[in-house]
């Protein structure tokens with residue numbers, strides 16, 4: 001199966017967003033008070049050339065973010081916690097065109113979650129079926145959605161995705177899943193933590209699993225060490241998700257692809273596997 005990494009610009013966040021410091025409310029406060037920015041990290045979307053149709057996982061960010069007033073000034077995260085660099089030609093639509101894959105031909109757009117740097121390119125896919133977990137959709141909607149940091153006022157007018165309810169069909173340590181393809185080789189699993197409704201896309205290809213993790217962690221190492229990020233609303237769920245991913249990668253040869261890992265694209269090209277067995281004990285929380 002041909003799979004493409006599509007980098008739609010770069011993003012910087014606080015270092016303590018990438019790896020949370022402390023527990024509970026203090027973890028969130030530490031992220032906001034942090035003055036140290038990460039390097040510019042990739043904003044990745046993915047295209048999967050499946051025999052049943054073209055699948056896009058996440059849509060990256062839009063160049064519209066550089067326009068004054070795009071982000072709500074009243075929201076502390078957008079005022080202090082996020083910097084982005086996106087040129088019009090690196091949006092997902094033009095990049096698909098350059099790969100010879102028209103956005104109009106995309107059958108499914110699967111959203112890991114609806115944060116701006118994953119949903120910013122939605123406007124390129126008016127003809128595709130868009131899938132979002134039901135929990136994510138509920139959490140992203142309305143005024144409370146905007147308080148949670150979803151820019152739902154920027155979603156396209158026609159945006160009316162299919163809400164996914166997971167079934168009790170386990171995938172390794174994941175107790176529930178949703179099978180997307182008739183062949184059964186593309187499955188969605190809930191990975192709550194970074195957001196309550198986040199999902200991951202698991203593609204079986206040539207004896208290994210390609211695991212599109214969204215923002216389950218910011219790097220492979222942070223997944224293997226079980227480090228919860230600095231903004232996840234549910235720390236317990238986040239920790240359990242990281243443990244499940246690590247268990248999965250220990251049982252099944254897995255190429256692990258978070259959306260902002262500078263090494264994700266290379267790992268995909270080389271089909272380099274996560275070495276879950278080689279790691280020590282899970283992450284210890286420092287204060």
Ligand SMILES: [Zn+2]
Pocket residue numbers: 113115194215
């Ligand atoms: Zn996110």
